């Protein structure tokens with residue numbers, strides 16, 4: 213039995229086979245090749261296989277997701293057949309007498325640079341396609357299999373790290389647990405695992421080679437352990453723990469339909485955080501009072517081109533209708549920083565977390581923003597949708613957003629389309645917003661405190677950097693004071709203040725948040741019932757006396 217240790221992101225036990233995702237790519241070495249014709253043949257054969265693969269992917273995507281998403285594979289086919297691309301590879305093989313792999317890598321590098329230097333955002337976005345094509349060609353030339361998981365049975369997924377754009381492409385019904393070598397506790401992979409309610413570890417000392425592929429494994433999420441080829445004693449212990457976990461879950465289910473009321477009569481709302489309409493079932497099953505955060509950027513991340521107004525309208529309408537009288541807060545797209553989306557064609561930034569992300573992107577590229585707003589405004593006629601804006605730092609931004617919303621409404625009216633008048637709130641996730649929350653509260657309908665980013669920006673501590681974990685203090689007094697100040701300022705202005713960052717689910721802070729008068733906590737669906745239990749066992753006045 214081999215035992216590996218990681219940091220616990222999400223508790224729970226998973227038993228199943230291990231699958232290594234995204235094996236480290238083979239390095240491309242420059243090799244001298246005298247038989248250039250043979251190298252050109254190798255390249256042409258690989259290109260033929262790549263074209264066949266792309267054909268297959270195109271057909272599959274057409275069946276499963278539709279023409280718009282499938283078109284990317286057609287674009288890749290065209291690029292692969294492009295005479296400039298092919299000519300450059302064969303020319304490099306000829307003139308430098310090198311191996312096909314080197315010629316592919318060198319051509320891709322040159323073309324990527326060329327695309328990246330383009331003024332036009334669409335053309336800049338093509339650099340990612342070149343990277344994709346060359347990766348495919350290199351995998352074929354180096355005899356590596358395709359990198360997507362295509363497991364027939366659910367697996368424990370092992371990866372170096374998973375970018376949000378990769379996680380959205382996974383067939384999540386086939387994932388029993390995530391275990392990554394890198395990644396921090398607040399990364400979006402971690403958040404995704406919590407939303408899905410499956411065990412997950414990050415910062416695990418796993419070797420990412422084929423030796424682990426297909427081997428039996430067990431993840432003990434709470435203890436931060438991964439066992440490969442578990443021995444009999446460990447299997448028995450883990451199976452017993454799994455049974456106990458199931459029983460505990462059953463007990464939580466007895467809280468369905470009960471109020472979130474403390475022993476001394478204070479109530480608080482418990483909402484759910486989601487990233488897709490596929491999560492709606494979990495929201496309803498766990499008896500959430502509403503949706504406190506729908507991370508709409510995942511709609512963009514799981515596509516290969518911009519989602520249309522119609523597509524988005526259908527998604528938001530589904531949310532509004534599923535939630536009925538309950539409120540659902542949709543956050544406008546928070547692309548940027550770690551959530552990179554190639555087709556946005558964004559310029560490379562030195563500090564993306566401090567760069568053109570979220571509302572800054574929307575206020576710079578208003579057409580993208582307006583398409584989303586029109587879809588949201590239309591869908592809000594079908595239920596209690598609310599719109600929330602991320603990464604706000606100033607009153608000026610809020611006022612500009614309000615103007616754009618009015619323009620979007622006018623455009624819908626000109627097209628004769630009905631729309632609602634949803635509440636509009638903002639995320640308090642920058643120190644600037646928290647400090648001026650008294651001014652911002654006069655401009656909006658509600659606040660939701662994003663503790664993930666607020667922690668990162670308050671403590672000047674990259675949320676993606678796992679090596680800084682020893683400096684991370686989730687309960688830092690500066691952060692707690694900012695939350696308290698924000699809630700006070702919201703209440704003074706007569707608006708609600710909730711928390712939707714990961715800290716909302718921290719049971720050690722439930723008493724503190726209740727004492728501050730936080731109106732709602734928005735957490736991963738699976739955390740709702742355990743939190744309800746904790747709230748029902750809290751006496752706020754007693755807590756205040758003893759803290």
Ligand code: PEP
Pocket residue numbers: 403505507546641661662663664665666712713714
């Ligand atoms: C946050 O920053 O706390 C938040 C909820 O948003 P995200 O994690 O998506 O940045």
Ligand code: MG
Pocket residue numbers: 602641662664665
């Ligand atoms: Mg955030």
